[in-house]
Amino acid sequence: MRLAGKVAVVTGAARGIGRATAERLLAEGAQVVLADIDVEQLDKTVAELAAPDRVLAMRVDVANQREVVQLVDAAVQRFECIDIMVNNAGIAPVIPFLDVTEEILSRVLDVNLKGAFFGTQAAGRQMISQGKGGVIINMSSINSGLANPNVAPYAISKGGMNQVTSTAAVAFAPHGIRVVGVGPGTILTEMTAGAFVNTAGHHAILSRTPLGRYGDVSEIASVVAFLASDDASYITGETVYVDGGRRVLNYLVPVKE
Numbered sequence: 001m002r003l004a005g006k007v008a009v010v011t012g013a014a015r016g017i018g019r020a021t022a023e024r025l026l027a028e029g030a031q032v033v034l035a036d037i038d039v040e041q042l043d044k045t046v047a048e049l050a051a052p053d054r055v056l057a058m059r060v061d062v063a064n065q066r067e068v069v070q071l072v073d074a075a076v077q078r079f080e081c082i083d084i085m086v087n088n089a090g091i092a093p094v095i096p097f098l099d100v101t102e103e104i105l106s107r108v109l110d111v112n113l114k115g116a117f118f119g120t121q122a123a124g125r126q127m128i129s130q131g132k133g134g135v136i137i138n139m140s141s142i143n144s145g146l147a148n149p150n151v152a153p154y155a156i157s158k159g160g161m162n163q164v165t166s167t168a169a170v171a172f173a174p175h176g177i178r179v180v181g182v183g184p185g186t187i188l189t190e191m192t193a194g195a196f197v198n199t200a201g202h203h204a205i206l207s208r209t210p211l212g213r214y215g216d217v218s219e220i221a222s223v224v225a226f227l228a229s230d231d232a233s234y235i236t237g238e239t240v241y242v243d244g245g246r247r248v249l250n251y252l253v254p255v256k257e
């Protein structure tokens with residue numbers, strides 16, 4: 001119960017890593033606002049959480065600055081303040097570099113990069129006015145620093161997101177607000193099923209993963225909970241990679257068939 005009494009907002013919380021994060025923050029005692037663009041899935045998830053007193057669900061497109069500001073306002077209206085903001089919503093179209101249209105590039109940057117910026121700015125502004133610190137966590141990716149030409153807009157957005165994290169960390173440090181990133185490796189979710197983790201992709205990913213397996217959503221959620229807690233009180237500006245050793249690996253490792 002490290003987060004008892006804290007108020008958290010998680011975007012992209014209807015499923016996958018965002019849902020697991022919301023569940024973990026709830027289990028640690030926080031009150032949680034779950035935001036997502038997919039209302040149907042969001043309503044299902046919130047019903048399954050069965051914690052009506054400690055959750056609020058809200059339809060939000062994080063690419064829309066006005067809606068992100070309204071999300072923070074709604075959290076404050078319901079739970080009186082905001083202590084933890086998790087900018088997790090994201091999209092990852094798999095498409096060769098030369099086939100990326102302006103429309104695809106714009107949407108990925110709007111959701112992943114500008115969405116994180118809007119969330120960081122809106123939460124930071126509110127936390128500064130509250131005067132009691134806070135933590136902002138941006139869901140990055142190992143692709144922020146690796147080059148996969150089939151997810152170029154995504155990789156570019158996550159590289160930029162790491163700079164949202166570091167610049168905001170310095171901007172907000174005087175207010176006792178920490179801004180950190182989490183960079184997952186390959187985690188089995190609907191985002192990665194199919195496009196990333198097909199047969200060829202499976203071998204390519206695991207031959208670059210020393211721990212020899214995919215990650216579970218709970219293994220990302222637990223790191224978010226740690227970073228959100230006072231156990232991480234001296235970490236700011238950094239993105240922590242949770243990737244089974246993939247980012248630091250030189251050469252390849254054998255894959256168990």
Ligand code: NAD
Pocket residue numbers: 011012013014015016017018035036037038041060061062063088089090091092111139140141142183184185186187188189190191192
């Ligand atoms: P997912 O597709 O399962 O879930 C993403 C959620 O975000 C969905 O519920 C979706 O409706 C929501 N969303 C999409 N666009 C939105 C928008 N504009 N506004 C609000 N909500 C929106 O994906 P996931 O695997 O759980 O990924 C979550 C985050 O983790 C993403 O930022 C992703 O880039 C990052 N990530 C995932 C992996 C992985 O292997 N799964 C690896 C690295 C980083």
